[in-house]
Amino acid sequence: MSTTRPKRNPLAPTPPALLPPVPRSRAALGLAAAAAAGRFALQRCESCGKVQYPPREICAFCLGDALRWGEVARGGTVLAATTVRISADPYFRRLMPWRTGLVRMDAGPTVVAFLHGALAAEGRARLALRLDKAGQGVILALPEEGTAAMNDDPVLRELGCAPAQRRVLITDGRAPFAAALTRAFLDAGAASVFVGIAEDWRPLPDFAALDDPRIARVPLDASDAEAVHRAAASIGGRVDILVNTTWHQRPGDILDRQDTIFSREEMEAAFFGPMRLAQSFGPAMRSLAGEAAFAPCAWVNILSVAALAPAPGFAAFAAAQAAGLSLAHSLRRELRPLRVVNALVGPLDDVWHEHVPPPKLGAIALARAIVAALEDGIEDLAIGDVAQDILARYRDDPAILLREA
Amino acid sequence: MSRRAGYEGVVVAAPTTIAYERYSIHDAHWWIGRALRAALAAAGARPSDVDGLCVSSFSLGADTAVGLTQHFGLSPRWLDHIPMGGACGVVALRRAARAVQAGDADLVACVAGDTNPPDSFRRQLTGFSRFATDATYPYAAAGPNGSFALLTDAYMRKHGATREDFGRLCIAQRQNALAVPHALMKRPLTMAQYLAARPIADPVALFDCVMPCAGAEAFLVMREEAARAQGLAYAQIRATIERHNAFPEDPIQQRGGWAMDRDELYAMAGTTPDGIDIFESYDDYPVIIMMQLEDLGFCAKGEAPDFVRGHDFTVTGDFPHNTSGGQLSVGQAGAAGGYLGLVEALRQLTGQALGGQVKDAATALISGFGMINYDRGLCTGAAILGRA
Incomplete structure (x- = not known):
């Protein structure tokens, strides 16, 4: 990868994004x-x-x-x-x-x-x-x-879509892995990292140790359509890699809850928020994908592996994640020629999983795996031992996996 | 293998070419229909006399030979559609000959033609074959230029052929084409021009490539007494071969099916390579001419460059080859390219050459090669025609 990002001539027309030949036989x-x-x-x-x-x-x-x-x-x-x-x-x-x-x-x-x-x-x-x-x-x-x-x-x-010299947007700086992702992208040579922050007045302790001129905070709240539009209008043309980190997880099976209030928040984070992000940022990124060098190239979704099969104790969350995964699959088709990376993660090493036995996934390992996937051109990955185990069972036989829980 | 019967009593006549055009607003049906009409006119036959029809075309859309019977108002009792590209002429001839010989048909019209609107070539490439869609078009979409560039590259390195060797073939064919009225390329070609041509896919450059165009070719197959009764000039069919997907175990194509079947070809015709007066090879790229020279026994494997250096391939030379200029100079009208050599040989053997006439030509070898399905041409065929 060339080490300096060329300056774009603002007067040059943006070439249309072209796709390589699409048709294939099913076997291919x-x-x-x-x-x-x-x-x-x-x-x-x-x-x-x-x-x-x-x-x-x-x-x-x-x-x-x-x-x-x-x-x-x-x-x-x-x-x-x-x-x-x-x-x-x-x-x-x-x-x-x-x-x-x-x-x-x-x-x-x-x-x-x-x-x-x-x-x-x-x-x-x-x-x-x-x-x-x-x-x-x-x-x-x-x-x-x-x-x-x-x-x-x-x-x-x-x-390829390696992060080096590329501009990255972490959509939700309050996600439990947002700071680690920011660090990993900076370490990989990203030209800049935009970090979306909702409710700017609240403290952001995870970022306290991160002091890098390449970081730029952007007001962005995926649950607010107007806010997403404003953010896209402000930086949408400068994002090469969007990492959708919108994340909300609480324990609870279906019958544990007396209402749908938490579930709505989980659906908001896993499905409606990403949908708004896609509707606002997707067209801008896709329309610039024909640029000769360092064009917008990737859209990363971080989802729980529970999207494949519900984990006991987190049934409502799993249902929202399944909706998010379906959305992610459709984005893969609709956002072409952007690469849509769907990363499935296991139980995070956070307060909501203290009762869950290890292994659990640390934020740094998650972040490094995302950057490596972008560097190696991988689109589907499971991060961590639990997610990889469940993905292997899913690929072996999804019907059996659903009976294992 | 059982001994094959000869083609005694069956002849081929009425060599027909509809002058090629770079682009056409007409459908392939128009080109094929015109060739059919012209061939019948040359033979003094009416459409109702045609009881066998054989068609080859890439651009008929959803139609096959079946649709053409209704389109043309024909009611044949024998019908064939041969999707074999560069091998379709030879294969049409041998199938039609057997039909006539067996009495399944009395007069078989063999026609190949294609149209060529702008951008049709690209559209044809994208869906040329399943393997092409899956495994060659997505790799830079170079079409046959890319496939033959790879075969040419391997051949040059293995056998020491040079660009000049390929150039000699192209220049001789251009010389032959200068006298042919319907050839699309009518300016003499020099070695300097050949070598300086725009590179397409290394080592293939512009003059190694055929120009896609619209056009049609046809001939008629009938009993010898029928041809005589009509006072038609005709040629005899002395031998034919056909082979598909030969040597699949070869990692890269350096020989074609002719190498499997040539002994039978010459034995059936009772001749040898030395007995051939005219060679009409399939010339979509010069490397394939080299391969045919070797596989059809004019020289040993790897010696074609030397053979080319040592012979004159023009009409008046010691090895008359592609005497109308071939596709490299006349143009490649789709499937008609698979008929071009056969129709030209028929003209030469019946004294009807449109350009230069080879003197005292009694025996012609016609070779066909078609269908780069994936990494190599799959269909090969050859026929030996004799002067009546």
Whole structure:
């Protein structure tokens, strides 16, 4: 990543945001699902074990009809390389020239891949799956040995949204992990961090130790549509990465409560607040996403893993989180070409979870995982042991998970 | 493998080309219909005489050959639609010949044509095949330019071919095209121009690429006595081959299906590469010409660059090749590109060349190559035609 953020010419027109080609077969969406989770997976035939590519319905070696996605060896040899200078597609025309190549995988198939600039034809390569700006999984061939300088490559820049030199908005500075996130983004080289603060007169002890000229406090209350509009009008055009930290959690199962008052607050924080943020900030960020460098690139949602299956003692909260997760899934489609990162977290190490046995998730670990996901191009992640355990059970069989609680 | 019957008693006639245009406001139906009409006129036949129809096209929208029967008012008793791109001419010929031979049809009209409104090429690329949609178009959307750039890159490094070697082929074809009235590219091409051309996808540059255009080609297949009764000039079908997805285990395409089937091709025709007077290869990119020279036995694998350096590929040269200028100079009218070489060979063997006529040409080899489904061309075919 280039270390200085270029000054934008205010007279230059904002180019329209273009998307890479979207259409895929259903089978090929497995690449996006794997890329979103940071895995390198291809289909493998359950009958003969052969690895398949391009994604298909039927095994090309034994006509087996059961192909299962799984991790495969990433190594390969570059058979041929080209620099594409003329493309038929408007999105790619803006990025020309780009390198592509044919890579023979150690796992068997020959893949068409984007080639990192440092790769030579006939050389060894390490393959990676990344999400492109349409949210589709694409294969990248990278040098076998990764280096820091390696990241200064047009393909990696286009597909990445690392926080370095980017402007970040933490929407709710009063969230239990807001200060840790701010620190992590500053440490990752963010150009500035806006911190949304509701009820400015209340103290903000978590930020007392944070003294950095890159931090800017912004009046922002996600429960107030007018306030969200004002904040978006003020800074909406200067946010590259929005981290939706709106968070409200109280214990209580459905029958524990005598009314819906707390639940309304939980829904306000998990669903209506983020919806207002999306409606006000989303269009501005999306419309600037076509800028050549350091364009708005990511929208991060932090949700409880209870969105997948209710945790006993927090049933009402879990229901609100499930609504928030559904909203987040739709935003992924609607906010393209922004990347929507959905981070699922387990029980936080806070006052509301003192009665819950460990392991619990600390704010610093949460913050570091979010920054790493942005740096590594991951869209779906679970942070902490509990969230990862529940996500693994969910992926194994959601029907069983719902019976486990 | 069982021994194949020959094509005795079946002939091919009425070489037809509808002059190509860069862009067209007409649908493919118009181009195909015009070619059908012209072919029938050349043979003195009426539409009602057509009892077999074979069509290839990329731009018919939702229609296939089925829709065209009603569109054209035909009632054939044998109908085929061949979606094989550059191999469709050879494949149409061999299927039509068997239909006539078996008595399933008496007069088969084989037609290929496409239209080309602006932006149609990009739209065709996006949905060319499932594998293209999933695994090539999202990688810089370079279309066949990108795919052949990779094959050319690998070929050059493996066999020491140079840009000049490919240039020799392109320049000879342009020389041939200068005398052909309907060729879209009619200015002589020099080696300096070839080498200085705008790069498209390295090492492929502008003059290695065909120009997409609108156009149509056709021929008729019938019994020999029918052709004679009409006083038609015709050629005999001496042998044909067809193969799809050959050598899938090769990590990158450096040979095509011809390498599997060429012995049978020459044996069936009772000849050898030395007995070929004219070679009409499929020339969407010059690297594929090199591959065909090798796989069809004119030289050994990897020796095509030397072969090109040692021969004159013009109409008057010692190795007449793509005698109308090929797609590289005439243009690529979609599926009609798969017919171009066959129609030109038929003209040469019947003394009807529109441009330069190869002297004393008795035997022509026509080769087809089509459908970059993913990383390689899948369909290959070849036919040997003989002067009657």
